[in-house]
Amino acid sequence: MGLLSAMQGFVVIAIIIGTGYATARLNIGGPSAQMVLNRYAFFVTNPFLMFAILSKEPIANIFNQSIVVAFFSAVATGALFLLLNRLFFHMGPADATVGTLNSLYLNSNNIGLPIATYILGNPTLVAPILVMQQAIFAPIALTVLDYAATGKISFKRALGQLLRQPLLIGSLGGILVSVISARTGFYPIPKFIYDPIYMIGQAAVPMILMAFGMSLHGTRPMENKSSRPAVIAVTVLKNVVMPLIAFLIAFFIMEFRGKVLYACVVLAALPAGQNVYNFAARYNVGTTFARDGVLISTITSPSVIALIAALLD
Structure with missing residues (x-):
């Protein structure tokens, strides 16, 4: 029953993506609608969402041992893509960054939350991944993408870039409120302020x-023949290699068993996050590669998660 509910979550996501496609096909909103949505999500709604989720989450749930598995499995998978790129694909910094993100960046919001709720029975399990991705992976990747777009980088600029990331600011703000709540015993944000943030x-x-x-309107997935091998590679890395690495780390190093082990592997099998495309679109680099990697991994992820559920649940 839990697996069926999770698959229904994928259907919900497909319907929303299809609505966006139909909107573009009907030219509702004009040619700049996609850019406006991307920018608004990047600078406003995503940071508000992260603040709302994390501020209500007990700090002990945000940081737990499962983040060790998530971090090292992601780093190992990203490193494997960079190795493959050096040996076979020979992409530039921007596309290589997008490929690395497609390999390791989990869709922890719109797919991770339903799966954590319906399959794993605990939506807070995605909280450490949210923090890790926003506080570590996203700032590094965005700094590289910024360099690819501007051709300039310095330590001062990199630090400023880190501090200017809306997602990171929203995440850190939420964590700070969570810490205050744990220390004082009550939630410090008044309801009339929290409610519009949440909305x-x-x-x-x-x-x-x-x-x-x-972004799918007017284009065909995998139409760029030169990037097909890289798209296939990031899909295999994301949907197969990363959960396998997570299993090895969780089972043999962390010695997790039962529900904890199962959760680590299922979460590692989540598809690449739509934020990867959002990041690429923000800097107008590697957008086709980002879109194809997210789309193909999203299509294949349910089958992989179903197999993991059959083997470990």
């Missing part, structure tokens, strides 16, 4: 998914 944040997922759907 705006709720728009993040449909905005990103609809923008992603809009």
Whole structure:
């Protein structure tokens, strides 16, 4: 029953992506609609969502031992893509960054939350991944993409880039409120302030998914023959290699068993996050590669998660 509910979550996501595609096909919103949605999600709704989720989460749930598995399995998978790129694909910094993100960046929001809820029975399991990706992987990747777009980089600029990331600011703000709540015993944000933050944040997922759907209009997935091997590689890395690495780390190094082991492997099998496309679109680099990697891994992920459920649950 839990697996069926999770598959229904994928259907919900497909419907929203399809709505974005239909919107673009009907030219609703004009030619700049996709860009506007991407920018609004990047600067407004995503940070609000992260703040709303993390501020309400007990700090002990945000940071737990499962983050060790998530971090090292992601780093190992990203390193494997960089190795493959050096040996076979020979992409530039921008596309290589997008490929690395497609290999290791989990869709922890709009797919991770339903799967954690319906399959794993605990939506807070995605909280450490949210923090890890926003506080570590996203700032590094965005700094590289910024360099690819501007051709300039310095330590001062990199630090400023890190501090200017809306997603990171929203995440750190939420963590700070969570710490205050744990210390004082009550939630310090008044309801009349939290409610609009939460409401705006709720728009993040449909905005990103609809923008992603809009990007599909007028193009065909995998139409760029030169990038097909790389797209296939990131899909295999994301959907097969990363959960396998997570299993090895969780089972043999962390000595997790039962539900904890199962959760680590299922979460590692999540598809690449739509934020990867959002990041690429923000800097107008590697957008086709990002779109194809996200789309193909999203299509194949349910089958992999079903197999993991059959083997470990």
